[in-house]
Amino acid sequence: MNPLDFQFLSDLLKAKSGLVLTGDKGYLVESRLLPIARKRGLNTLEGLVAGLRRKDEALIRDVVEAMTTNESFFFRDNTPFDTFKAHVMPHLLSARADSKRIRIWSAAASTGQEPYSLAMLLSEQKAALAGWRVEILGTDISADVLTRARAGLYTQFEVQRGLPIQLLVKYFKKEGDQWRIAPEIRSMVQYREYNLLDSFAGLGKFDVVYCRNVLIYFDQPTKAKVLDRIADIMTDDGMLFLGAAETVLGLSTRFRPVKDRRGLYEVVPGR
Known part of the structure; x- marks a missing residue:
């Protein structure tokens, strides 16, 4: 070229x-x-x-x-999901005890492995979440990958990448040479075609945002704008997950790193 x-x-x-x-x-x-x-x-x-x-x-x-379009796989990098289970969920269960509502946004959700991983984690805690309203929104710029995400149908190779065998057995059914995720897990996630350069108006407030391995493709001014606009739609004690090679440092003063929690950032109240 x-x-x-x-x-x-x-x-x-x-x-x-x-x-x-x-x-x-x-x-x-x-x-x-x-x-x-x-x-x-x-x-x-x-x-x-x-x-x-x-x-x-x-x-x-x-x-x-x-x-x-970038690749995705279940429980990618493990740490963000371990942190969600061990650190973020206990905080939310306590802080949202009155409202009993949690909203999670998986930006650049691709073919759905990230939001479905979160849905499975939450399903494993269904006893603690009885009576709660939990919403997971998965967005991506690509209509094609979202069609696949909604179908919840994955190849043998895809379910072998990061998915624990006990969760495969519990939440998937074999269809020919592929695996379909259970309807109750699919129903926990809503998908929407969305461009991170567009206005975030209308998305509502989120308690947790996963925006991993997205900022690395943007220049510095675009990264800063996206981070600040994410902060605008997060609750005062909201938590942001970024990829291992990403950071808010030098880009936004509206988030700060959570000590000893790699890739996790919390909203700075009042900013």
């Missing part, structure tokens, strides 16, 4: 999704966009970019989805 086309594609992705496409990502562009070009009967990425320049909205959507 020539430099002008690469710059056009980079600018388009930044404007539509916040993704910063650096010059060393040529391999990623080819691996993800050549299949789209071929599906359109195009032999080169230059032809695909020509379609983007003509403002082909369907093509723009396909390209943005392809470039922003």
